[in-house]
Amino acid sequence: MAKNTPSFALSEQEALARFDEIIAADERIEPSDWMPDAYRKTLIRQISQHAHSEIIGMQPEGNWITRAPSLKRKAILMAKVQDEAGHGLYLYSAAQTLGIGRDQMTEDLISGKAKYSSIFNYHTPTWADIGSIGWLVDGAAICNQVPLCRASYGPYGRAMVRICKEESFHQRQGFEILLHLSRGSKAQHDMAQESVNRWYAPALMMFGPPDAQSPNSAQSMAWKIKRFSNDDLRQRFVDMIVPQSEVLGLTLPDRAIRWNEKRGHFDYGDLDWDEFNEVLKGRGPANSIRLERRKQAHDDGAWVREAAAAYAARENKEAMAS
Amino acid sequence: MSSPGGTEHDTWPLWEVFVRASRGLSHLHAGSLHAPDAELALRNARDLYTRRNEGVSIWVVPSSEITTSDPDEKDAFFESPKGKRYRHASYYTEAEGVKHL
Numbered sequence: 220m221a222k223n224t225p226s227f228a229l230s231e232q233e234a235l236a237r238f239d240e241i242i243a244a245d246e247r248i249e250p251s252d253w254m255p256d257a258y259r260k261t262l263i264r265q266i267s268q269h270a271h272s273e274i275i276g277m278q279p280e281g282n283w284i285t286r287a288p289s290l291k292r293k294a295i296l297m298a299k300v301q302d303e304a305g306h307g308l309y310l311y312s313a314a315q316t317l318g319i320g321r322d323q324m325t326e327d328l329i330s331g332k333a334k335y336s337s338i339f340n341y342h343t344p345t346w347a348d349i350g351s352i353g354w355l356v357d358g359a360a361i362c363n364q365v366p367l368c369r370a371s372y373g374p375y376g377r378a379m380v381r382i383c384k385e386e387s388f389h390q391r392q393g394f395e396i397l398l399h400l401s402r403g404s405k406a407q408h409d410m411a412q413e414s415v416n417r418w419y420a421p422a423l424m425m426f427g428p429p430d431a432q433s434p435n436s437a438q439s440m441a442w443k444i445k446r447f448s449n450d451d452l453r454q455r456f457v458d459m460i461v462p463q464s465e466v467l468g469l470t471l472p473d474r475a476i477r478w479n480e481k482r483g484h485f486d487y488g489d490l491d492w493d494e495f496n497e498v499l500k501g502r503g504p505a506n507s508i509r510l511e512r513r514k515q516a517h518d519d520g521a522w523v524r525e526a527a528a529a530y531a532a533r534e535n536k537e538a539m540a541s
Numbered sequence: 542m543s544s545p546g547g548t549e550h551d552t553w554p555l556w557e558v559f560v561r562a563s564r565g566l567s568h569l570h571a572g573s574l575h576a577p578d579a580e581l582a583l584r585n586a587r588d589l590y591t592r593r594n595e596g597v598s599i600w601v602v603p604s605s606e607i608t609t610s611d612p613d614e615k616d617a618f619f620e621s622p623k624g625k626r627y628r629h630a631s632y633y634t635e636a637e638g639v640k641h642l
Contacts, residue, residue, distance in 0.1 A: 251609060298592075305589050312573045315555070321575055322551045378572075385593070524552050524577075531578035 229253070242443055247373035250316035258442055261435070262372050263317050265444065270310035271328045271335035275509050277303045279343040280352060288346060295392050296349065302389065306382045313374040329514045337495065338425050340503030347400055347414035353393015354467075355415070355422035355460065361386050362456045363426065366446035375444075394463070401468045408468075415464070416472040423487075424495045426453040432492075454484055461485050551575060555604040556582040558589075560596035568600050576601075 229237065234253035241248060248254055277300050284300065287293040311321055327333035338356055343349065364386065367379040400411035427433055427449040439445035447455075457476070464471050475488030497503065553575040559568035571590040576582035582601040590596065610618055626632045636642045 251611075301588075301592065305592065308574060308589055309572060315573075320551050381572075527577035527581060528552055531581075534578060 242371055245443070247376065248371055249373045257438075259317050261439060261442070262375065262444065263314055263319050265439075266310055266314040266317075266375055266378075267319065267324050267327070268334050268336075270307045270314060270324065271333055272339065273303045273307035273310060274328075275335045275339045275513060277307075278509055278512055279339055279341070279505075280349060283343065283346065283349050286346070287349070292396075299353075299389055299392065302385050306385070309378040309381055310375075313372075313378040316374045325517060329510065329517060331501070331510060334499070336425060337498040337503060338421055339509060340498050340506045341417070341421055342504050345410050345414055347397065347410045348418070350393045350396030350400060350411065351414045351418040353389050353391075354397055354463070355393075355418045356425070357386060357389040357393060358460065359422045359425045359456050361390060362452050362459070366452075367444075369443075369446060371443035394467070397467050397469065411467075412469050415467075415469050419472050420490055420494075423453055423456070424490055424492075426450075426456070428492060428495070457485050457487050553577050556586070556601045557604050557607060558582075558586040559600040559602070560586075560590055561598040562595060563597055568598065571595075573604060 235255065238248065238252070238254055238258075241252070248258075280296060280303075281300050284293060284296050287296050311324060314324060315321060324333065328335070343352070361383065364379055364383050368376055368383055370376045370379065397411050397415070400407040402408075427436075430436060430448045430450045433449050436445060436448060440448070461471065461476060473488045475486055477486055479486045498506070501507075554577075555573055556576055556579075557573050558571045560571040561568045571586075574582065574585050574589055576585050579601060583599055586599050586601055591599070622628065
């Protein structure tokens with residue numbers, strides 16, 4: 220466009236037209252561009268929730284680091300949990316470009332005002348659960364996240380590119396844990412199967428409610444934040460994991476799973492959305508433990524944050540004086 | 542004119558991180574992070590942005606020190622090079638087929 224636009228601020232109407240133009244052209248919105256308030260709010264909610272999920276997601280796996288069955292598994296699990304922390308930080312940074320402060324986001328998480336993915340409110344009682352989280356939970360997350368790399372908001376898309384690159388190791392290591400257990404002793408095989416039985420349905424529910432009951436989806440798709448509907452992504456995930464479960468020698472706890480020649484997809488059974496809503500409302504198995512633990516870690520770290528800030532202030536003062 | 546990010550009153554200020562992937566390449570913007578001072582910003586940047594050998598050198602800059610052009614002025618501000626195709630080698634077609642030119 221070689222228009223000779225004078226350099227004064229655009230009117231709101233012109234700004235909106237320009238925003239719509241950028242979205243329609245499949246280009247990206249950047250932090251200093253004008254954007255509708257609702258777009259900004261939707262992104263802040265989605266990206267901060269996503270960041271909180273990464274941070275809370277460190278807990279169910281972190282509790283296995285000391286008990287992982289070998290030095291190799293411990294090292295892998297530590298690397299993975301460290302990645303989750305990193306992913307949380309990439310996403311917090313992306314959210315901050317929209318004008319919300321880091322401290323505010325942390326406060327919203329701890330006070331229970333902000334949400335995070337319900338999946339992390341389930342317990343991890345067995346080692347096989349670390350396998351199931353990698354294979355099913357991270358697998359579902361990847362299905363969700365790959366299209367987000369093309370989200371219309373630049374900083375979000377860029378954070379997702381980095382995250383997706385790192386996430387694929389998470390899924391593979393989980394698959395490997397389950398494969399080894401499945402091919403091990405009968406007790407190990409049973410442990411793997413029992414774990415998959417517990418994680419299958421919650422993993423499918425990670426994609427969110429069915430399209431008909433997902434009120435915000437249409438707007439998010441129009442804004443090109445979301446690229447595929449909840450049900451489409453869920454179907455894609457089922458189509459991936461059915462053949463994978465066969466390689467594992469494990470079954471999925473859903474009798475309705477069968478190949479549908481006509482649709483070219485696997486059919487699967489109804490999910491218990493009442494359970495999903497209960498967990499979402501804070502009545503899941505581990506909601507209070509997760510938040511309490513996060514709050515405690517934040518409180519325990521307060522003196523470190525203050526001391527580091529005080530040290531930096533003193534160094535600054537000395538540098539100014541000299 | 543504005544600065545990216547650094548408008549918040551968080552406990553720790555925001556820093557922008559630039560990483561050189563290998564010798565011979567420029568430092569490229571990798572992302573941002575919070576840290577109380579430059580030294581910790583560097584250490585945090587190493588942990589956050591180079592967990593898989595992504596870099597051999599890191600720069601950190603306080604976000605508040607970066608000045609950006611105004612996005613609303615985009616057309617006017619970047620007007621000058623437009624319509625000046627003669628600044629590109631592809632503009633000169635008559636040498637087509639001549640070797641080493």
